[in-house]
Amino acid sequence: MSDITIIGGITADIEGNPYGQLARGESNPGKISIAYGGVGRNITENLARLGADVAFVSAAGNDFVGRAAVQELKQLGVNIEKVSLLDDENTAMYLSILNIVGDMELALCNMDVLERISIDFIHDAMKVLKASKIVGIDANLTEEVQDFITRKLHDAGIPVFLDPVSAPKAERAKKMIGRFHTIKPNRGEAEILSGLSILNEEQLRGAGRWFSQQGVKRIFITLGSGGVYYKEGEREGIIRPQAVHLVSATGAGDAFSAAIMDAHVKQMDIEETARYGMAAAAVAMEAKTAVNPKMCLESIDEKLRKGIFNLSLLNNNVLIE
Numbered sequence: 366m367s368d369i370t371i372i373g374g375i376t377a378d379i380e381g382n383p384y385g386q387l388a389r390g391e392s393n394p395g396k397i398s399i400a401y402g403g404v405g406r407n408i409t410e411n412l413a414r415l416g417a418d419v420a421f422v423s424a425a426g427n428d429f430v431g432r433a434a435v436q437e438l439k440q441l442g443v444n445i446e447k448v449s450l451l452d453d454e455n456t457a458m459y460l461s462i463l464n465i466v467g468d469m470e471l472a473l474c475n476m477d478v479l480e481r482i483s484i485d486f487i488h489d490a491m492k493v494l495k496a497s498k499i500v501g502i503d504a505n506l507t508e509e510v511q512d513f514i515t516r517k518l519h520d521a522g523i524p525v526f527l528d529p530v531s532a533p534k535a536e537r538a539k540k541m542i543g544r545f546h547t548i549k550p551n552r553g554e555a556e557i558l559s560g561l562s563i564l565n566e567e568q569l570r571g572a573g574r575w576f577s578q579q580g581v582k583r584i585f586i587t588l589g590s591g592g593v594y595y596k597e598g599e600r601e602g603i604i605r606p607q608a609v610h611l612v613s614a615t616g617a618g619d620a621f622s623a624a625i626m627d628a629h630v631k632q633m634d635i636e637e638t639a640r641y642g643m644a645a646a647a648v649a650m651e652a653k654t655a656v657n658p659k660m661c662l663e664s665i666d667e668k669l670r671k672g673i674f675n676l677s678l679l680n681n682n683v684l685i686e
């Protein structure tokens with residue numbers, strides 16, 4: 366049994382970058398890269414690198430990608446007993462072909478295996494979930510499964526954390542939003558979850574109030590380069606990032622999510638948690654990959670020591686990004 370259990374997707378992201386103009390119906394020379402992804406998997410890897418006691422619940426194909434992804438997590442110390450490698454499915458994959466200027470020309474998305482994380486599948490892992498200090502889910506899970514998990518764990522008094530993954534996927538978590546203890550949407554995801562428009566600080570506070578009224582205890586709305594808005598009870602604020610060394614912003618949100626779950630286990634207060642999350646996001650942004658292999662407590666400490674943040678007092682009504 367682990368302190369933190371994550372339930373979510375494992376994906377392989379395959380990206381093709383042509384060396385010249387793309388020609389349809391032909392074989393184009395170019396660079397092809399493959400990387401692991403999946404918000405749940407990324408959060409789990411970040412947590413393992415932070416030294417957290419973490420278990421992962423997921424499904425992938427019994428193919429070389431799925432086996433390797435699980436092996437990597439195992440080597441990092443993740444409890445992978447509840448990850449199923451299925452013979453009759455392939456690992457979830459996202460295949461994209463970009464054009465010469467780096468815009469996506471065509472993509473194919475094969476997420477069928479994630480549907481196999483069914484209610485029965487979760488039922489089978491319930492002992493592990495109920496023994497955790499916090500359970501995190503990503504919105505790759507179906508609405509029915511999210512409904513089942515949040516109902517069972519809410520009744521059992523186990524805090525559940527949500528990363529909504531993307532604005533379209535955030536729809537799936539809307540109905541049961543009040544059963545989450547902590548949520549970390551970005552601004553677009555928060556708009557979908559609340560049905561409110563969030564264009565300035567006043568509307569941001571309005572959304573924070575709305576989530577609180579639904580029953581969410583801790584709210585973190587990440588704002589990309591604008592930092593993060595946080596709220597717990599009467600305590601709220603915005604922390605702005607300063608002097609971030611940006612290599613790639615992909616995966617910054619996943620690192621933020623991982624860190625705030627680690628902070629929950631370490632019983633940090635809301636402001637400390639928000640700073641810790643931002644420091645982890647700053648570390649994530651220093652690598653090209655979604656998860657920075659250099660993610661560790663020491664790198665986060667270094668960011669915190671450098672004081673890369675600015676606490677804003679939420680009294681000016683300016684645009685967020």
Ligand SMILES: Nc1ncnc2c1ncn2[C@@H]1O[C@H](COP(=O)(O)OP(=O)(O)OP(=O)(O)O)[C@@H](O)[C@H]1O
Pocket residue numbers: 530550551552587588589590591592593606609611614615616617618619620621643646647
């Ligand atoms: N361009 C940036 N400059 C400075 N900080 C950034 C930038 N982009 C992201 N961050 C930091 O990372 C945190 C999370 O980023 P963001 O709001 O983009 O999450 P997200 O949309 O969930 O990202 P992801 O692509 O990982 O899902 C922000 O709160 C901020 O601290």
Ligand SMILES: [Mg+2]
Pocket residue numbers: 528530531551618619
């Ligand atoms: Mg995100």
